[in-house]
Structures are given as C-alpha cells and as structure tokens.
Amino acid sequence: MSWYQCHSLGNVERMVAKFKVVDLFAGPGGLAEGFSSVRSQDGQRIFEIALSVEKEASAHRTLRLRSFFRQFAAPPAEYYDYVAGKISHTVLTSKYRQEWGAAVAETRLLELGSVQAQRELDPVLEKLRESDEPTILIGGPPCQAYSLVGRARNKGIEGYDPEKDNRHFLYQEYIRIIGKLQPAAFVMENVKGILSAKVGQKAIFNQVLADLRAAGGSPGSYYLIPVVRPVEGEASSYIVRCERFGIPQARHRVIIVGIRRDLACALSEKGKAGLLHVSQAESTVEGVLEGMPQLRSGLSREIDTPEQWRRAATEAMLVAAEACDRSEMPIVASALKAAAEEIGTKKRLPGRKSTELTAPRNNVLATWLSDPKLTTLPNHETRGHMREDLARYAFAAAFAEVFERSPKASEFPDALAPRHDNWKSGKFADRFRVQLWKVQPSASFEKNPPSGLDGVPISRARSSRRLPSSQLVSGKSMHP
Numbered sequence: 001m002s003w004y005q006c007h008s009l010g011n012v013e014r015m016v017a018k019f020k021v022v023d024l025f026a027g028p029g030g031l032a033e034g035f036s037s038v039r040s041q042d043g044q045r046i047f048e049i050a051l052s053v054e055k056e057a058s059a060h061r062t063l064r065l066r067s068f069f070r071q072f073a074a075p076p077a078e079y080y081d082y083v084a085g086k087i088s089h090t091v092l093t094s095k096y097r098q099e100w101g102a103a104v105a106e107t108r109l110l111e112l113g114s115v116q117a118q119r120e121l122d123p124v125l126e127k128l129r130e131s132d133e134p135t136i137l138i139g140g141p142p143c144q145a146y147s148l149v150g151r152a153r154n155k156g157i158e159g160y161d162p163e164k165d166n167r168h169f170l171y172q173e174y175i176r177i178i179g180k181l182q183p184a185a186f187v188m189e190n191v192k193g194i195l196s197a198k199v200g201q202k203a204i205f206n207q208v209l210a211d212l213r214a215a216g217g218s219p220g221s222y223y224l225i226p227v228v229r230p231v232e233g234e235a236s237s238y239i240v241r242c243e244r245f246g247i248p249q250a251r252h253r254v255i256i257v258g259i260r261r262d263l264a265c266a267l268s269e270k271g272k273a274g275l276l277h278v279s280q281a282e283s284t285v286e287g288v289l290e291g292m293p294q295l296r297s298g299l300s301r302e303i304d305t306p307e308q309w310r311r312a313a314t315e316a317m318l319v320a321a322e323a324c325d326r327s328e329m330p331i332v333a334s335a336l337k338a339a340a341e342e343i344g345t346k347k348r349l350p351g352r353k354s355t356e357l358t359a360p361r362n363n364v365l366a367t368w369l370s371d372p373k374l375t376t377l378p379n380h381e382t383r384g385h386m387r388e389d390l391a392r393y394a395f396a397a398a399f400a401e402v403f404e405r406s407p408k409a410s411e412f413p414d415a416l417a418p419r420h421d422n423w424k425s426g427k428f429a430d431r432f433r434v435q436l437w438k439v440q441p442s443a444s445f446e447k448n449p450p451s452g453l454d455g456v457p458i459s460r461a462r463s464s465r466r467l468p469s470s471q472l473v474s475g476k477s478m479h480p
Helices: 030-036 057-070 077-083 089-095 097-106 115-130 148-155 171-181 204-213 285-289 306-326 330-345 363-369 387-403
Strands: 005-009 012-016 019-024 047-054 107-109 135-139 185-191 222-225 239-241 252-260 380-382 459-461
Touching (some): 019 115, 030 047, 030 135, 077 089, 097 107, 204 222, 204 252
8 A cells, every 4th residue: 555645636636646548449548648647746657558458450550659759858859840741750760679569569559358368468467466666547448339330330230149249358368467467447438328238138237347347356346436527317437438538539438447445445435426526618520620621521442643633523512402402492502603603713722631730719728738849730631422422421521511511311302312221220420420619529430541651540520611622622511
C-alpha cells in the first residue's frame, strides 16, 4: 500500500503513483494516448504503457509508431521530418535503434485468446505482477458481435449461431488477464449494444459485470465505479456520451472502471458516484475543422480527373434534384440545382489532398490536438465514391442543410434508394449519414483509420464544407 497516496481533487479522490499500463485489444492505441498524456505536477507521466496488444496489422503499425514517439521526453526533429514525408521510416528508426527496439518490445501483433498469444504474453504479465510498480489494465474486447449494426449483419448470415461466435466471449480473455495480473484498476470499453446483447436468451452484460467483479479470483474482488453520474431517464451510468464532455463527436460507449477491493476502500462516497463532470460547452464539427483547406471528393471504379469529377458531381446533383422534385421536396431540389450550377461554373476545383496545417478554432481541443512542431498535416485526403453514392450524399447534405438533421433511409426518394435487401428494414437507417457543421458534434468517425506512412493514421476529409457544393466539396455538411 506504500506505492500510492490518496488526494482529494474536488469531488473525486485519486490515487497518485507511477503505474504500468497494459493495453489489450488496443487498436491504434486511443486509450493509451489518453493515459499517457496524464502528468503529475512535476511534469512526469503517471501512466507508463508497458504492453500493448493488437491483431490488426495497420492498427498495430500506428500503435508501434506512437510507442516510439513516447520513448522521448521531446521527440527528435527526424520524427517530424518523417511525418512530413521528408525521410523514410528506415532512416528514422535506424537512427534511434534503442527507442525503436523499446517500441517493438512494448507492442505485440497477436490475436488475444490464441495459444500463441498466451504463450508469449503470460511471462510478461507475471513479470509485471511481480514488480514493485502497480499496474492498470485497459482495453475493449472486439465489438462486432455486440454492436447493433454487427448484430443486424450477423442475422443475415446463413447458419449464424451467436453461441459459436467467439467474439461474444473474448471479454473472458480480458477477465483471465485481470486474474493473472491483479491490476490496481482496470478500464474496459465497448459499444452501447453490449447492454442489450444476448446469447440464446441470456443477457451478456449482467454476466460481464458479475465476471468483472469476481475477476480477482473471488466474488467482489473488484469494485465497479460508474464513470458518469446517473441522469434521470437514462438506463445506465456506464454509458459515456462523449459530446457531453467537450468531445466534438456523439460517440456513445460503455466504459466500466474497476478498482481492486483493497484499494477501493480509500475512495470517498462522492468518488464512487461518478468520475466525469459534464462540460460547460458542447463542441462542434466546425470548432475542429474550420480553416482546413477545401477538398473535393473522388470517383471510384473509374478514372478520376478534376473535369471528370465535375461532370459526375454535377450530374449526381441533378439526378438527386429530379428525385426530390418527384418526391415533393422542392426546397431540397432547389438547393441541389444551385449546387450543380456552382460546381459546373467553378473555375478552379480543389484537390483531393492537402498538407496545409491549421489549428482547431476550439482552444480547449487545440491544446490537446495541436503540436507546434508539426509543419504539415499528414495524409489529409478524401475518399472516392461510386456515382450513385455521390447522388445519395448530395441529397443527404442538401436535406441536412434544409432541415438541420441527417435524413433517415425512409426519407430518401425512391429513385435514390440503393438495391439493398435491408434498406427499409430500419437497421441501417443512417447508411448515408451526414454531419452538421455548426449544430452538433460529429455523429461518427472511423474507429480505426487506415495507416498511411507506416503507422501515421490517415485523416480522411469527409468531403464537404458548404452548400451549394456541400457534400461533394469539403464543407458544412459532412458524410462519414
């Protein structure tokens, strides 16, 4: 017990110490980024990432590069040269072999739950447990089996049996590692769909909670703390609605924090009532992306030149406008016709990529997101679309501009409906969701963006900044 002290911090009591962190199902390392950013009053990291495990290769490359970044008190100039594309990955890592070796040792490309992963990881976990420094376990078991969209897709798979889908039970590997590591605390993250997921007729979430409480080897060995204070009318204090905490994204996730029972006694009742406090101001897409260069979207499955795109985009807008006229949406049709005219007469079209660096307008977010040493924004580019989807996104952007919300599938004109068997089922109502520039945080971004420069995440501009050309030239209504 000598390695921690309890200090009152407002309504929350925090243990201050140096912790080793193990990150499971790490993806590109988002949870680790948050933990490693926490500093003590003297500027030292409170949480040191000791081990990260991910099975997907491109996410693992990002994970490893970020581990390399954390090896330095101040990253060297060569790191920024690499991000700017001035030097290669080999040149960077060969100059800093020791730091790169530490990053390689920390980040493992393994499939958790496999025999190979257990054989490789268990000795590392045992060594961490025997050390003098306390540990924290973080991570989120795969969510495809729990997410509402994933479950809808699974139902369409002939012969699908949830009781045979090992993704439902990968959280048990997380439980096993808690038992082996005996961390001071753990943080488990998952999609909101886990609250209603069932195997057979049995709800999974209640079993997950029971297993987490007993993960130390006996019932009640871990005390589960609500991350947010209960709100009247809402089902679970485990749901974190990120937009309430200053994040420019309406990302809702189940987050469970567990404290080992022998340490939980040090927490006050106020500290057990909820760890996060609601932000005073809601962030918006505009607050983060305003000032970034306009980019146009692209064409997929055909040659993509500026003039070819101009013709395709103009045609797509007019197709969408005609569909709106036939569906008695004249205001949306008018917005689309005006957009088609602007695109058709625009003298110079924006490109699909930009390295220009701009700071977020939101100063609180800028403190977190901006690095003054960066000279370029890496991999800022747009994605390509089929012509039919250009028309659908153009309609969605125009609809959002008029009604200040993204349209549901049931509100699309029949002429724009894709040939999907489940299009009108209600399960994929937001298939062509667009984001509103000023009104709200983003509804969704890619969880694990693909990697570009050997681990530098690709920041894909979601094509659109304003109508008339809103959905197809980067601007105020944005699609995911």
